[in-house]
Structure formats: structure tokens, C-alpha cells
Amino acid sequence: MSSLLPCCFPVCQSEPLLEVDDLHAEVEGNAILRGVSLRIHAGEIHAIMGRNGSGKSTLAKVVAGHPAYTVTAGTVRYRGDDLLALEPEDRARAGLFLGFQHPVEIPGVSNLEFLRVSSNARRRYKGEEELDTFAFEDHVRDTLPIVQMDPAFLERSVNEGFSGGEKKRNEILQMALLDPLVAVLDETDSGLDIDALRIVAGGVQQLARPDNATLLITHYQRLLDVITPDFVHVMVNGRILRTGDKGLALELEERGYDWVDQEDADSLAEVGAR
Amino acid sequence: MTANATGLDRSSWLSRLCEHLPQPSTHRSGQRRHNLATATLPSPRLEHWRFTDLASLRHLDLAALHQRTSLSGLPGAGPGALRLSLDAAGGWVDGKGRPVAWPAGLEPMAAAEIEAALGRAAERCAQHQRDARRLGQELNDISAGPVLGLKVRGAGLPALELVLQPAAAHAWLAPRVLLQLEANSRLELLWSLRCNSTAVLLPTLEAELGEGASLHEALLAQGHGTASLFATSAILQGRHSDYRRTGVVWGWGLSREEPRVVQVQGAAGTSLRGLAVARDDSLLDTHSLVRFEGPDGRLDQCHQALADNAGRSVFNGSVQVPRPAQGTDAAQLSRNLLLSDHARIDTKPELEIVADDVKCTHGATISRLRDDELFYLQSRGISRHQAARLLQRGFFDAVVRQLPAVAAPWSPLQALLGASEVRP
Structure with missing residues (x-):
């Protein structure tokens, strides 16, 4: 079942965790997002699909506060508050998590220390006790099985020399430790072999709860074979053109994106004719 | 008239200095003082002194020079070190102020042996340097010492830590260490320098490494904005010997490190690691020289510098590979972080390669903190300021982790980052 609504407004009585309304954004003067609207409630898993360059990753970075992007119109509200007014670190502390498509390597910064500092930032925001080095190491070792990660990776520099799969596991490990309310996972499945995909996707599934939400950004149906989304959105030219359930993802897998483009063109032509 | 805008008179400073320094103990030093008294300080017109502003020396009150040191506030010595x-008389004493009880394997050289060895490595290393002015060594030469000469035998020796901490302003500390490492011997040497006031420190090492010998020299030098450091190492390496130097320098008004190494017969390994953190008005300069005089020598060199505020870093890395040095494998890298519009980095490789069957690489990078790294950390709840400090810590750690264990009690990473911890 899919609709031709240009945006997704699922029928839900509760306040959305994340509400994007008519969001426009640009980078270096080039408009990328041209009116994205999206509501995500607690307990939901959303997936955004689309071609390369359709604006999926830009949406993720704008929501997370990447300084290279400028919001030119629209709003993003997180639990009712203006998210765009917050610095990236404040968004993260408040419970917004971005899983990077290309996790950054940071030589010389111990992965364990990085995880501890970031985790404590979130814990402090939540009013929880910060963990010292020893308590945190116990905590992180208890968390490692979620992504089946070798403890040796804790001793290395952040993502340095990690394979693509190891980097993505490290992202989900961070997600587990930060315990976000909204996780935006930008092409978490890219560069993963089948086994790694299952592990990473399994980790995401384990972390999904009734009080949090996940936004998956992906090119492919294969991630959605493991994680069943409640809503699937198709992004074209910086807008969400179509929203449906998992069946829409299957349709895209079978038919590609051309038919969505065509419907978009027809829709625009119809508007023009009127 | 050679006085610069900051009031340092280059033409008369050395003669005034010679008037105020205590009389040297050896005829050799006296002769050199006589010669230096009529010289001028190196001019910026000399290529190797082009960026080295000596103005910091003006802070020194020559009439108030002293050699008093202090042990207060020092961390405990590392295990097994x-x-x-230096005591009040300028001699080396142990951590409790007593004469040193030398362990087996470290044998003090006799006075005649010291006299014979003094300057040998330094002069050999200087033979092929185009710029003859080696101010740090010259100033050490004319000073009263002390000179510590040691013969090193065997392995498993305790690490040797030499602490220099002036007791008051206007200290002039010019120790010289002569090491003769016998075949297959191993030693770690740490210079621990901490300076909280105006001073000039001139630690100088001359070492000769026998076949298969190994020496790791480390310099941990925390300075003051009105203090100057001239640190010189002159190393002669025999075949299959291994010399590693790890230098970490910060806080000085002026520092000039000059590690100079000659692989006398090639077939040896040299590793030079340096970190200079130039903040405020600090000028930190490293001029290195590695010369291969035989085949199959190796060099692994990485100099890192961070310049912030109005700080300035200078690196000049000279590598000489004459025709006999076939099969040389040398790599030199200069990595720099420039964090302020008012800071400055000058970095220059200086490779002279005559041999044709060699592998010599060099590279230099100057960058600011990377936005993608900062954003990644911010996206995990770490503030931009704290993220910057974490990235700096990572930058420092690449060199600091190379320091020998004996340096650990000084907590160099924490000292480099300042008193405050990195916290969310």
C-alpha cells in the first residue's frame, strides 16, 4: 500500500519524536533539500530510499547539525523543541544519533576513551552517573556482544585501520552506548557482506524499543529483509515523493526508481497544466 | 649596529656573556671562550638561522647567572630508573643528593678519556654541515660544565634520567654527556627538563655507538616563555647499531634542537621522532642532520609540530646520502597543525642524494583540525572545544607514546594539554 502524498504524516495521536516540516537546505549554494516533511513517532522504524544524490544523506547530516549545510527554510522539531537551534553536540546529548555512512578515522584517539567521553556526555544529560574508566570498560564489554565486536578494537584508535564492516559495527556499538531516542542510520548497510549485514542489522533490531525510533537510509531492500520498517519513503530531488509500507521497498527493488521519477514528472506536468 | 627591534645586541651579547660565565675548568673550554667572545650571534642571513629569532635571550640578566637547580615538585622516578x-656545585648526584653509585655496566670515564673524547662526535657530525654555526654546542663548549662521561656495557641497564630544573630565574645550565656504548650494549637516556622562569638550558649529548649497540635518547622539555633551550645531540653510529631519539618540547620562548647523526659505516638504524607544541609567542626550531657514510643505512624520521596563537615552529631536516651509501632507505615526514591565523610553520626537507641505488622519501603536511573529525566527535555529544582537545591529544600521542617508560611519571600528555582533563 502506498500513497502519492508528497510527505508522510502517519496517523498517530502522540507527539512525534522528530518532526521535519518543509525542510529546505543547501550546501555551497546548491539546493539539495527542497521541502522534506516527515514525522517519526516513538516505536517506529522508518526507511528512506532513493537514488544517489536524491538528498537522503543530506537530510541525515542536516538533522545532525553538520556545519557545511545551511537550512534555508522549514523546521525540524525534536520532542517539540526546535532542533535546528541546537549545536550538534547538544542534539547528540539530547538523544539524536547519526550513524555515519563513512565513519571518520581519528588517529591517536583511543576508541575506548572516545566511547567513554561520548557516553558520559549523554549520561550526564540524562542525569545518570558518569562512569569512570573501569566501570565504563565493564559496561562496554557487556555491550560488545550486540555487534559481536572483538574487544581488541577498543584499544585501537577510533576507526583507524578498521574494515568497512568493523566501522559499521563500531557505529552501532556507539548507538548502543549512547542509547538515543532517535537514531538516523545513513547507509549503514553499505560495504557490508551478508554476515556483517546480519550482525549490524541484528544490533539495530535489538536496540529498537517502544520509546525510541529509527530512521534507516538505504539504497537497497536487503537491509529491510532483516529490519522490517513501519514506513518506507522514496526521496527524489530533495523531496519525499511517496510513502508506503514494506511493500513499497519490494516494489522499488523490482521496478527500480524510474517509475517514481516518471510519476513525479507527470505530477509536475499536471500541476503546470492546471 | 646589530641590535634588533627587541633589544638584543647580537654583536656584543656573546662577549658580555663570556664576562659573566664562571671560568671553565679546561684549557679547551677557555680557548673556545676566547674565540667566541669576539664573535656575534648567528645572523638571520645565515640559511640555517633564517627563522631562528634569538630575541628570547634578551630576557636573561647576564649579571645574575647561576647554576642552582631544584628538585621540588618533581614526580617520582620511573621504576628501575x-x-x-645537578647539585649546587654543578655536579651530578643521585635523587637524594648523594654521589652516584654507578651500577655494573655504567662506568664513569677517567678525566683523560673525557678530554680525549670531548668534541669528537660533535666535530665529526659537523664536518659536512654547510652552516658552521652551531650555537648550542658553542655555548655549551664555553660553559663550566659539568661533563659526564660514561662507558656503557651490556644490556638490562637501568634507564638513565637526567633532571634539569632551575631553582630560580636566570639559570645557565650547560651539562654535557659523553656516552661510549660498547658492542651490543643498550641504554635508555631521558633528559627531563622543567623550567618555570627565565633561563638558558644547553643539554648536550655526544655518543658513540659500537656495533649492534642501541641507544634511545628522549628529551622531555617543558619550558617558560622567557626561557631558551638549545639541545644538541651528536651521534656516531657503528654498523647494526640503533639510535632512537624522541623529543617533546613545549612552552619555551625559544628552543633549538639539533640532533645530528652520522652512520659511520652505514648498515645502522636511526629513528627520529619530534613533537613541538608552539603556543603563545613560542618559537620552537628543530634542525636535524642524518648522514650515511656507508651502505644499507635506515632512517625513519617524523617531526610533528602544532602552532597556535602567535606560536611558530621551524623544521629543517637534512639527510645526506653520499655515493658510498648505496642501499640507503630513508623516510622523512613533517606533520604540522596550524591552529591560528597568527601562528606560523616553516618546514623544509633538505635531501642531498648522490648515491643512485637508494630509497629516500619525504613529505610535509600543514593543516588545521579537520572539520569532518570535529563533526564526528560533536555528533557524539562532545563539544567542539573538547573535540579539538581530543584531536590534539591524538596528534601528541603519536609521538608521546614513543617515549620510553621512564618518562611516564611526568605524565607528558596531560602536561601538553594543560591542567584540565578532557571531559564531556
């Missing part, structure tokens, strides 16, 4: 410091 032999810590020495």
Missing part, C-alpha cells in the same frame, strides 16, 4: 640531578 637511575635519576640524576
Whole structure:
């Protein structure tokens, strides 16, 4: 079942965790997002699909506060508050998590220390006790099985020399430790072999709860074979053109994106004719 | 008239200095003082002194020079280390102020042996340097010392830590260490320098490494904005010997490190690691020289510098590969972080390669903190300021982790980052 609504407004009585309304954004003067609207409630898993360059990753970075992007119109509200007014670190502390498509390597910064500092930032925001080095190491070792990660990776520099799969596991490990309310996972499945995909996707599934939400950004149906989304959105030219359930993802897998483009063109032509 | 805008008179400073320094103990030093008294300080017109502004020397009150040192506030010595410091008379004593009880394997050289060895490595290393002015060594030469000469035998020796901490302003500390490492011997040497006021420190090492010998020299030098450091190492390496130097320098008004190494017969390994953190008005300069005089020598060199505020870093890395040095494998890298519009980095490789069957690489990078790294950390709840500090810590750690264990009690990473911890 899919609709031709240009945006997704699922029928839900509760306040959305994340509400994007008519969001426009640009980078270096080039408009990328041209009116994205999206509501995500607690307990939901959303997936955004689309071609390369359709604006999926830009949406993720704008929501997370990447300084290279400028919001030119629209709003993003997180639990009712203006998210765009917050610095990236404040968004993260408040419970917004971005899983990077290309996790950054940071030589010389111990992965364990990085995880501890970031985790404590979130814990402090939540009013929880910060963990010292020893308590945190116990905590992180208890968390490692979620992504089946070798403890040796804790001793290395952040993502340095990690394979693509190891980097993505490290992202989900961070997600587990930060315990976000909204996780935006930008092409978490890219560069993963089948086994790694299952592990990473399994980790995401384990972390999904009734009080949090996940936004998956992906090119492919294969991630959605493991994680069943409640809503699937198709992004074209910086807008969400179509929203449906998992069946829409299957349709895209079978038919590609051309038919969505065509419907978009027809829709625009119809508007023009009127 | 050679006085610069900051009031340092280059033409008369050395003669005034010679008037105020205590009389040297050896005829050799006296002769050199006589010669230097009529010289001028190196001019910026000399290529190797082009960026080295000596103005910091103006802070020194020559009439108030002294050699008093202090042991107050020092961390405990590292496990198994032999810590020495200078006493009031300018001699080396152990951590409790007593004469040093040398362990087996470290044998003090006799006076005649010292006299014969003094300057030998330094002069050999200087033979092929185009710029003859080696101010740090010259100033050490004319000073009253002390000179510590040691013969090193065997392995498993305690690490030797030499502590220099001036007791008051206007200290002039010019120790010289001569090491003769016999075949297959191994030693770690740490210079621990901490300076909280105006001073000039001139630690100088001359070492000769026998076949298969190994020496790791480390310099941990925390300075003051009105203090100057001239640190010189002159190393002669025999075949299959291994010399590693790890230098970490910060806080000085002026520092000039000059590690100079000659692989006398090639077939040896040299590793030079340096970190200079130039903040405020600090000028930190490293001029290195590695010369291969035989085949199959190796060099692994990485100099890192961070310049912030109005800080300035200078690196000049000279590598000489004459025709006999076939099969040389040398790599030199200069990595720099420039964090302020008012800071400055000058970095220059200086490779002279005559041999044709060699592998010599060099590279230099100057960058600011990377936005993608900062954003990644911010996206995990770490503030931009704290993220910057974490990235700096990572930058420092690449060199600091190379320091020998004997340096650990000084907590160099924490000292480099300042008193405050990195916290969310």
C-alpha cells in the first residue's frame, strides 16, 4: 500500500519524536533539500530510499547539525523543541544519533576513551552517573556482544585501520552506548557482506524499543529483509515523493526508481497544466 | 649596529656573556671562550638561522647567572630508573643528593678519556654541515660544565634520567654527556627538563655507538616563555647499531634542537621522532642532520609540530646520502597543525642524494583540525572545544607514546594539554 502524498504524516495521536516540516537546505549554494516533511513517532522504524544524490544523506547530516549545510527554510522539531537551534553536540546529548555512512578515522584517539567521553556526555544529560574508566570498560564489554565486536578494537584508535564492516559495527556499538531516542542510520548497510549485514542489522533490531525510533537510509531492500520498517519513503530531488509500507521497498527493488521519477514528472506536468 | 627591534645586541651579547660565565675548568673550554667572545650571534642571513629569532635571550640578566637547580615538585622516578640531578656545585648526584653509585655496566670515564673524547662526535657530525654555526654546542663548549662521561656495557641497564630544573630565574645550565656504548650494549637516556622562569638550558649529548649497540635518547622539555633551550645531540653510529631519539618540547620562548647523526659505516638504524607544541609567542626550531657514510643505512624520521596563537615552529631536516651509501632507505615526514591565523610553520626537507641505488622519501603536511573529525566527535555529544582537545591529544600521542617508560611519571600528555582533563 502506498500513497502519492508528497510527505508522510502517519496517523498517530502522540507527539512525534522528530518532526521535519518543509525542510529546505543547501550546501555551497546548491539546493539539495527542497521541502522534506516527515514525522517519526516513538516505536517506529522508518526507511528512506532513493537514488544517489536524491538528498537522503543530506537530510541525515542536516538533522545532525553538520556545519557545511545551511537550512534555508522549514523546521525540524525534536520532542517539540526546535532542533535546528541546537549545536550538534547538544542534539547528540539530547538523544539524536547519526550513524555515519563513512565513519571518520581519528588517529591517536583511543576508541575506548572516545566511547567513554561520548557516553558520559549523554549520561550526564540524562542525569545518570558518569562512569569512570573501569566501570565504563565493564559496561562496554557487556555491550560488545550486540555487534559481536572483538574487544581488541577498543584499544585501537577510533576507526583507524578498521574494515568497512568493523566501522559499521563500531557505529552501532556507539548507538548502543549512547542509547538515543532517535537514531538516523545513513547507509549503514553499505560495504557490508551478508554476515556483517546480519550482525549490524541484528544490533539495530535489538536496540529498537517502544520509546525510541529509527530512521534507516538505504539504497537497497536487503537491509529491510532483516529490519522490517513501519514506513518506507522514496526521496527524489530533495523531496519525499511517496510513502508506503514494506511493500513499497519490494516494489522499488523490482521496478527500480524510474517509475517514481516518471510519476513525479507527470505530477509536475499536471500541476503546470492546471 | 646589530641590535634588533627587541633589544638584543647580537654583536656584543656573546662577549658580555663570556664576562659573566664562571671560568671553565679546561684549557679547551677557555680557548673556545676566547674565540667566541669576539664573535656575534648567528645572523638571520645565515640559511640555517633564517627563522631562528634569538630575541628570547634578551630576557636573561647576564649579571645574575647561576647554576642552582631544584628538585621540588618533581614526580617520582620511573621504576628501575637511575635519576640524576645537578647539585649546587654543578655536579651530578643521585635523587637524594648523594654521589652516584654507578651500577655494573655504567662506568664513569677517567678525566683523560673525557678530554680525549670531548668534541669528537660533535666535530665529526659537523664536518659536512654547510652552516658552521652551531650555537648550542658553542655555548655549551664555553660553559663550566659539568661533563659526564660514561662507558656503557651490556644490556638490562637501568634507564638513565637526567633532571634539569632551575631553582630560580636566570639559570645557565650547560651539562654535557659523553656516552661510549660498547658492542651490543643498550641504554635508555631521558633528559627531563622543567623550567618555570627565565633561563638558558644547553643539554648536550655526544655518543658513540659500537656495533649492534642501541641507544634511545628522549628529551622531555617543558619550558617558560622567557626561557631558551638549545639541545644538541651528536651521534656516531657503528654498523647494526640503533639510535632512537624522541623529543617533546613545549612552552619555551625559544628552543633549538639539533640532533645530528652520522652512520659511520652505514648498515645502522636511526629513528627520529619530534613533537613541538608552539603556543603563545613560542618559537620552537628543530634542525636535524642524518648522514650515511656507508651502505644499507635506515632512517625513519617524523617531526610533528602544532602552532597556535602567535606560536611558530621551524623544521629543517637534512639527510645526506653520499655515493658510498648505496642501499640507503630513508623516510622523512613533517606533520604540522596550524591552529591560528597568527601562528606560523616553516618546514623544509633538505635531501642531498648522490648515491643512485637508494630509497629516500619525504613529505610535509600543514593543516588545521579537520572539520569532518570535529563533526564526528560533536555528533557524539562532545563539544567542539573538547573535540579539538581530543584531536590534539591524538596528534601528541603519536609521538608521546614513543617515549620510553621512564618518562611516564611526568605524565607528558596531560602536561601538553594543560591542567584540565578532557571531559564531556
